[in-house]
Amino acid sequence: MVDIKVLDKIIKETISAIEKSQEQIYAIAESATIEYQNVKKDLEKVKNQIAKVIKEVDLLQLEERKARLRLVEVRRDFRRFSEEDIKAAYENAQLIQINLVKLREEEKTLRFKRDHLELSLRRLKETAQRAEQLVSQVGVALQFLGHDLNGLSEKLGDLHDMQQLGLSIIRAQEEERKRVAREIHDGPAQSMANIVMRAEFCLKLLEMNPGMVKGELISLQQLVRQSLNDVRKIIFDLRPMVLDDLGLFPAIKRYVEEYKNQFNINVELVLLGSERRFETSLEVAVFRIIQEALTNIRKHAKAQHVVIKLELITTRINVYIKDNGCGFDIETTKPKSDGSGYGLVGMRERIQLLKGAMTISSAPGKGTEISFWIPTDN
Ligand SMILES: Nc1ncnc2c1ncn2[C@@H]1O[C@H](COP(=O)(O)OP(=O)(O)OP(=O)(O)O)[C@@H](O)[C@H]1O
Ligand SMILES: [Mg+2]
Incomplete structure (x- = not known):
């Protein structure tokens, strides 16, 4: 049998672990989104810088061409230009070239940075999307665990109870069959064998x-x-046929009459509320419980007086059975190994099955009181 408490604990722990990871995924999604915005801004900046550098390179290239032309001019016509002029033109061209190399290098670095930023931007977008997807998937899982599995242990518990109840019903049926077989064997079967012998004798x-x-x-x-x-x-x-044909009150009245005549025990029967019909299972249960209580009184109580009160109110049936017999110790009374002693257990099970409740109070020398109620509207 599955340990229901362990199962319950596992489900609760799983739910809390998933809730925790859901929070973590939320955090990842959030930081990925923030990071995405920052990288996007950086990328814009780098792109602007690149555009600026390209413009500067273009300008510088123009200047370089001019400087080179100037250099050619001063070199060719050195009568018109002094050595100073040649030197200045030479230095200017060289400076421009150095700047150009620097700027191109800067452009290269910026392009590399841009490519890198574009790649991170794409990755961050994917991460944020995937995290959002995960959050909603985890939400679905949580909902499933919360709603569909939370009641599982309860259901399993109910199932276990029903299984136990089913077993004891089967056991009770077997007991009942044994009892009927014994009664037929001891009573009518023997009388009939006797009758056959007597007829032969006649x-x-x-x-x-x-x-x-x-x-x-x-x-x-x-x-x-x-x-x-x-x-x-x-x-x-x-199966008292009156019960099926006429209902609970007449069946109990008839049973009590027979019981009084047969066993010489005084039974006071009080029926309260207006008689009506109920589900067969309920009528049979109430009848059987009263029958078992009266049988116990006859077998064990040595009572002279019994009171039975049966009250029908709108939503339930209340029953009270009291005898002035010897009483017994409820705590120490348990079913016996010979298969007897299931009367009280059976009463309780029938009542539980119908979602009612029973209390027994008894003590040696104090008589016995049984009261129970069963709801009539399920
Ligand atoms: N009204 C009563 N007065 C005195 N003792 C009782 C009374 N009802 C039950 N008992 C005691 O409780 C025990 C258990 O009762 P229960 O009906 O469960 O079993 P049983 O009558 O012995 O056997 P079974 O009902 O299975 O034939 C009885 O054996 C008897 O000792
Ligand atoms: Mg009994």
Whole structure:
């Protein structure tokens, strides 16, 4: 069996771990976006710088051409130009060339920087997009865990309870079948074997001493009547037909009447509220519980007086059963290894199954009180 508490813990931890990573992903998305804006600004700046440098290079190239022409001119016509002039032209051309080399170098560096910035810009955009995607995917996962799995342990718990309940229902059914088989075996089956023997005896008497047959037939008739009664009682215990035909109040009234006559125990039955019909499972449950309580009183309590109160109100049935018998210790009473002692357990299970509740109070020498209620609207 899965340990439900462990499962619950795992789900909660998973949810909190995912929530934490969701926060981290948010942070990544946010910083990627900020970084993206900064890089974009830098890139603009570098592009402007490049444009400026290109302009400067163009200008300088023009100046360089002019300087070179000047140099050619002063060299060719050295009668018109002094040595000073030649030197100045030479130095000017050289200076311009140096500047040009510097500027070209600067342009190269700026282009390299631009390419690099463009690449980071593309990467940052991808990161931000992917982080946003992840955030929404994680959101979906969280929703699933939060809504669909949070109730899982509860569902598993319910399932476990239902399984246990199913098992005890099967066990109760088997017990019931054993009990019915025993009753038929001890009662009607034996009487009938007896009847067959008596009938054979009558046949023989008819030949040997016909005068005795009448008396014998009368006792045979009584025997048949007795076993018919036994069979009726077994059928009544199995499924009181009045319950199906007339409902809870008449079925309980009839059962209590029979019980009083048969066992000589005084039962005071109080029925409150206007009689109405309920789900079969509910009517059978209430009937069976009262039946089991009365059987326990007959078997164990040695009581002279029993009070049963049955109250029907709008939303539920309240039942109270009290005897003045010997009572028992609830704490130490447990089902026995011979398969008996499931009466009280069965009562409780039936009530639980119908979402009601039961309390038993009893103590040796103090009698026993059982009260339970079952909701009528589910
Ligand atoms: N009204 C009562 N008065 C005194 N003792 C009781 C009463 N009801 C139950 N008990 C005690 O509680 C025990 C458990 O009752 P429960 O109905 O569960 O089992 P059981 O009657 O012994 O067997 P089963 O009902 O399975 O045939 C009984 O054996 C008896 O000792
Ligand atoms: Mg019992």
